[in-house]
Amino acid sequence: MFQNKLAALEGAEFCVATSSGMSAILACVMGVCSAGDHVVASRSIFGTSVQLFSNILKRWGLETTFVSLTDPEAWKAAVKPNTKLFFVETPSNPLTEICDIGLLAEIAHASGALLAVDNCFCSPALQKPLALGADIVVHSATKYIDGQGRCLGGAVLGRKDILEPVYGFLRTAGPTMSAFNAWVFLKGLETLHVRMEAHARNAQALAEWLEQQPRVARVYYPGLASHPQHALAQRQQKSGGAIVSFDVKGGKDAAWHLIDATKLISITANLAMPRALSLIQPLPRIAVSARKPVLKQA
Numbered sequence: 001m002f003q004n005k006l007a008a009l010e011g012a013e014f015c016v017a018t019s020s021g022m023s024a025i026l027a028c029v030m031g032v033c034s035a036g037d038h039v040v041a042s043r044s045i046f047g048t049s050v051q052l053f054s055n056i057l058k059r060w061g062l063e064t065t066f067v068s069l070t071d072p073e074a075w076k077a078a079v080k081p082n083t084k085l086f087f088v089e090t091p092s093n094p095l096t097e098i099c100d101i102g103l104l105a106e107i108a109h110a111s112g113a114l115l116a117v118d119n120c121f122c123s124p125a126l127q128k129p130l131a132l133g134a135d136i137v138v139h140s141a142t143k144y145i146d147g148q149g150r151c152l153g154g155a156v157l158g159r160k161d162i163l164e165p166v167y168g169f170l171r172t173a174g175p176t177m178s179a180f181n182a183w184v185f186l187k188g189l190e191t192l193h194v195r196m197e198a199h200a201r202n203a204q205a206l207a208e209w210l211e212q213q214p215r216v217a218r219v220y221y222p223g224l225a226s227h228p229q230h231a232l233a234q235r236q237q238k239s240g241g242a243i244v245s246f247d248v249k250g251g252k253d254a255a256w257h258l259i260d261a262t263k264l265i266s267i268t269a270n271l272a273m274p275r276a277l278s279l280i281q282p283l284p285r286i287a288v289s290a291r292k293p294v295l296k297q298a
């Protein structure tokens with residue numbers, strides 16, 4: 001049911017669920033590529049995806065060239081006769097760079113390669129890469145699809161003929177989604193659209209506010225007119241999305257000082273946590289200090 005529902009949302013013929021986002025990316029590559037093949041990937045992808053391509057898959061004879069997400073000429077130039085896959089994330093983490101999915105799909109197809117898009121940051125609520133020309137979508141369901149920090153999971157979506165070997169890999173090697181997690185993610189999908197709209201609305205307000213702060217050097221958010229690919233974002237995404245990043249004046253020391261001094265913002269390794277909403281709409285909230293939870297009026 002989770003696979004069918006996510007496939008309907010992404011406009012995909014087929015979906016296979018995986019145990020995590022990383023196993024979705026691994027299964028995608030295992031299904032599409034073999035030893036001796038070549039991948040072109042964006043330099044701005046999830047750090048662990050970089051590790052997967054440049055350390056682990058390299059040992060198994062898969063070569064990867066990393067190029068700038070926003071430079072189509074660099075993608076053309078990186079193609080080799082054995083290129084099988086283009087791999088991108090748009091918007092990227094953390095600088096929210098955006099690529100033209102349709103244009104990159106054309107370049108991939110002209111080279112006989114497939115385009116895979118990690119659609120984790122927008123989710124199908126805000127962006128549908130398959131409709132724009134991509135061949136494969138991968139997800140970390142751990143993020144917005146769950147949206148509540150309860151489960152790890154992932155998915156690979158696309159045409160049935162492309163996904164057949166991906167499914168075969170998962171079934172044989174084992175990083176499949178547990179039935180219980182699939183049930184939790186199904187519940188997550190029911191609120192995905194309203195959550196993404198709220199995330200994006202809050203992100204837009206926060207980005208606009210940050211841009212006015214004298215001690216902020218630069219804000220990265222596709223919903224801002226100052227974003228270098230603002231027009232492309234408006235065409236390709238339903239909104240600016242939910243991720244905002246910014247530079248503070250004063251370099252690393254000032255950045256660490258800011259991080260250590262925040263009271264409302266949690267330092268976390270995950271995203272899509274509902275707690276971030278309280279920043280814009282103050283509510284009584286639980287602040288976790290050291291080990292003892294304390295109720296604080298924000």
Ligand SMILES: *Cc1c(COP(=O)(O)O)cnc(C)c1O
Binds near residue numbers: 020
């Ligand atoms: C977190 C993340 C992943 C990996 O997902 P896990 O479910 O943590 O394995 C992949 N891509 C992006 C963009 C992510 O943010």
